Amino acid sequence: MxxxxxxxxxxxxxxxxxxxxxxxxxxxxxxxxxxxxxxxxxxxxxxxxxxxxxxxxxxxxxxxxxxxxxxxxxxxxxxxxxxxxxxxxxxxxxxxxxxxxxxxxxxxxxxxxxxxxxxxxxxxxxxxxxxxxxxxxxxxxxxxxxxxxxxxxxxxxxxxxxxxxxxxxxxxxxxxxxxxxxxxxxxxxxxxxxxxDSRAEIEGLVAHRLGREAKVVAGLNTLGLSDLDTLVQTVYDDVDPALHPWAKLSMEAHLIKLEREGRASCSDKHWQAKSPT
Known part of the structure; x- marks a missing residue:
């Protein structure tokens, strides 16, 4: 309660x-x-x-x-x-x-x-x-x-x-x-x-985040060079658009992770997929 x-x-x-x-x-x-x-x-x-x-x-x-x-x-x-x-x-x-x-x-x-x-x-x-x-x-x-x-x-x-x-x-x-x-x-x-159910909760959260990351990569592959406002509509198409300003923040965190891993790059606030070396 x-x-x-x-x-x-x-x-x-x-x-x-x-x-x-x-x-x-x-x-x-x-x-x-x-x-x-x-x-x-x-x-x-x-x-x-x-x-x-x-x-x-x-x-x-x-x-x-x-x-x-x-x-x-x-x-x-x-x-x-x-x-x-x-x-x-x-x-x-x-x-x-x-x-x-x-x-x-x-x-x-x-x-x-x-x-x-x-x-x-x-x-x-x-x-x-x-x-x-x-x-x-x-x-x-x-x-x-x-x-x-x-x-x-x-x-x-x-x-x-x-x-x-x-x-x-x-x-x-x-x-x-x-x-x-x-x-x-x-x-x-x-x-x-x-x-x-602690273990199931934690494992589910990890799977959810990695699943969302996969949608970020798929969105970049589909859209090509994209800004955050465009990309969030594809990556979070299952989320109420009223929540997209918050979703965009987490999506940027995903993109920064992908950039560190050599899987995405950013230029002038536009993102694109990148093949890891």
Missing amino acids: LEHGKPWRLSPTVRRLVAPNPGPMTGPGTNTYLLGDKDVIVVDPGPAIDSHIDAILAAGDGRIRYIICTHTHPDHSPAWKAVAEATGATVIGALPDGDDHQDETFNPDLTLEHEYRLKTDELSLLALHTPGHVSNHYCFLLEEERMLFAGDHIMNGSTVVIIPPGGDMQAYITALEMLLDYSLDSIAPGHGELIH
């Missing part, structure tokens, strides 16, 4: 709050997770909306010890400051990086730069660097329950927009494939409901 302002228990260790920021890019709203009951960890405090901050503090009931952000987009991290000031919690995450759509206020006590494990008396949480959506993105694995807090790396019901230059399609697919090395029972996304 996704209901604003009320914590919903997902497991013996995990509760979820949904921020009141629904929209085309956020679905029902940003999911904020509270882990543990003695020393509470807040994962993705979300936007700085007073009612949501109040709900986090009420659910934490004076026991919030850590605040963790998967990344620093404005729907995921800005409430960190108010929650930290109210609780004295230690703030953990990677510094803003990679695009112009960042929470530049984010100033963690512990800066993530590589794999990191946070342990309390109740749980162990493993930070995994998962760039792609943006370069400073981390997922967090609750090891006792094999639940992955996926931020915007994996969403329920929609695909993640990859926005160059901070977004990187090659890095995104590689990070998805890396997650297949871990035994996951469920995925707690940044938006939407809990996902239970």
Whole structure:
């Protein structure tokens, strides 16, 4: 159940709050997770909306010890400051990086730069660097329950927009494939409901992205030299044209990946297929 302002228990260790920021890019709203009951960890405090901050503090009931952000987009991290000031919690995450759509206020006590494990008396949480959506993105694995807090790396019901230059399609697919090395029972996304068939979800996302990449190559072969506005109509002919401005961003990320691989080239904002050498 996704209901604003009320914590919903997902497991013996995990509760979820949904921020009141629904929209085309956020679905029902940003999911904020509270882990543990003695020393509470807040994962993705979300936007700085007073009612949501109040709900986090009420659910934490004076026991919030850590605040963790998967990344620093404005729907995921800005409430960190108010929650930290109210609780004295230690703030953990990677510094803003990679695009112009960042929470530049984010100033963690512990800066993530590589794999990191946070342990309390109740749980162990493993930070995994998962760039792609943006370069400073981390997922967090609750090891006792094999639940992955996926931020915007994996969403329920929609695909993640990859926005160059901070977004990187090659890095995104590689990070998805890396997650297949871990035994996951469920995925707690940044938006939407809990996902239970984790391996099938991840494999499906990789297949979807590679399938879309194949459509990009086919579109270039059919159209020849094309700009993004022309190409998106062919590559995303199965998507509502109202969403093409967002689709065009991910398509450009595919094209940049293809260019790195020697399979496409760009000249004066026009793209064409290229045979790899």
